[in-house]
Amino acid sequence: MTTSPPARVFTLPDLGEGLTGAEVVAWRVAVGDRVAIDQVVVDVETAKATVEVPVPFAGTVLELHGDAGEVLDVGAPLLTVGVAAADRPAVPAPRANGSGSVLVGYGTEHLTARRRRDRGAAAPATPNGCAASAPARQTPPGDPAAPLVISPLVRRFAREHGVDVALLTGSGPHGVVCRRDVEEAISRAAHPAPSGAGERSGGTERVPLRGVLGSAAEKFAVSGRTPTATAWVDVDATGLLEAREVLRAARPARGIGLLALLARICVTGLGEFPELNATLDAGRGEIVRFREVHLGFAAQTDRGLLVPVVRGAHARSTAGLAADLSRLTALARAGELRPGALTGGTFTLNNYGVFGVDGSTPLLNPPEAAMLGVGRIVDKPWVCGGQLAVRKVVQLSITFDHRVCDGRSAAGFLRHVADRVERPTLLLADL
Structure with missing residues (x-):
């Protein structure tokens, strides 16, 4: 009888400067991926800047908490990782402020330069909200050779609400279509602008006042x-x-x-x-x-x-x-x-x-x-x-x-x- 490796929950770390939360911008990993200590797993946007968040322990990703565009409080679950015996470090993982959460740049420094060198070549993993399983690019509607790269959850959400994702302009990294893009399209359809107002479709744009x-x-x-x-x-x-x-x-x-x-x-x-x-x-x-x-x-x-x-x-x-x-x-x-x-x-x-x-x-x-x-x-x-x-x-x-x-x-x-x-x-x- 096999047993599942113990699960460890990585919470959104204290990002300092009095920040109380952050918005999930793009996931770098997907459920089932293997992660290493200090590997960047998600990009989040605070009121100050976009921040890369590394995970403080190694293992297999069991669950991602939060879709792209969702705002999480500091200390809220961010990532659940199954940690097998072989993944357990001999010494405790780096900690910040006693929370067990590693802040950006506060972990293993020698990995930082390598991550930056590899960022352009490595394909980001499929998220449950925004980032893509391959380098994303905006695609003209009807171009079968270069389909839009978005998460399955976003595809399903768009399909349930009758939104054609091929017609959307992505606001995520590299033009990836996120849940918030679909939500804006739903809002525009539900609240059309008066005839003749605005440009093109005559609609309005609502920009969240956050970050x-x-x-x-x-x-x-x-x-x-x-x-x-x-x-x-x-x-x-x-x-x-x-x-x-x-x-x-x-x-x-x-x-x-x-x-x-x-x-x-x-x-x-x-x-x-x-x-x-x-x-x-x-x-x-x-x-x-x-x-x-x-x-x-x-x-x-x-x-x-x-x-x-x-x-x-x-x-x-x-x-x-x-x-x-x-x-x-x-x-x-x-x-x-x-x-x-x-x-x-x-x-x-x-x-x-x-x-x-x-x-x-x-x-x-x-x-x-x-x-x-x-x-x-x-x-x-x-x-x-x-x-x-x-x-x-x-x-x-x-x-x-x-x-x-x-x-x-x-x-x-x-x-x-x-x-x-x-x-x-x-x-x-x-x-």
Whole structure:
């Protein structure tokens, strides 16, 4: 008589930063698959980022808990694994916060690089909600050579509700059709828009306010209640552009761009005006000023606006800042930032000029007390050395929490930045 291996339930781990739950985005395994310790089994989306979750023990997958699009609480069952004697480790599996759950990057580090190398070549396993049993791609309706790759549960759900999955645009990884896509199609069919409204079918789209969008909405609501003020100044940025070209020619491999130069200027400015590198502890009635600068910067991605944080920016060289900015931007756009990379900032640099606008009064990024905004750089007539000339002009703005610092400090910081944009050699005095 054979006995089944003992089952172990892996629960959704504590992902840190006060997060209480996450949405299942895509399963990497299916029932019956063998898994190894630290193998990534599911992608989940928190209010901060999309996170890869590895399993802390080896065995055979017996059950997947939660369809793609379903929100699970921290500590809820995520995966049931049958653990045979041969799969039991000689030492306890890594644990996080006493829950038995391994957080992303907290397990066996040597597997991380291999997982990233193999990600593109290995076919993700069939899920019960979203991910595919082969690399998925959106398929034109009626193309028998390349059928849509979705889970059997989603197929059945669509069939029961009369939805043709071949006509849907998948919102999952690589365009995979998920349960939420079918639910939206059912909703559109049940609530058609008035004739002539909208484009194509005339329907409306409902986007769940959760994950990154939900987190942003909550922060904007808090920021909107903060008593802020904004000051701005037009600056001749010709010298800064010339300095960038000199650095590029001298050290092309370092990739120092305008954002890195502006980050360096911000760091020196915060050293002169620490009042802006602060936050308000309203509960204790105290202003908290930070000795270290953790510089956030706005990065636009397909999943919305994210604000990665360069830790210890005050201790970075300009080339180091450039490398960190490039690395974090790439991770943000690939959806691979860990939650911790999006929190803990003390000041934010917002380059909204990339959207082709001159100025803005941006909302603060709570709990930070200040943000520098940078508009587009354009040719404008400018008085230079007593003569009218065409120069490269940019508008800079500083938005600040008036409870934490006053206009004098904010204006002083803004003038510090403006002077170094106009005369980058002043940065030598700050070294």
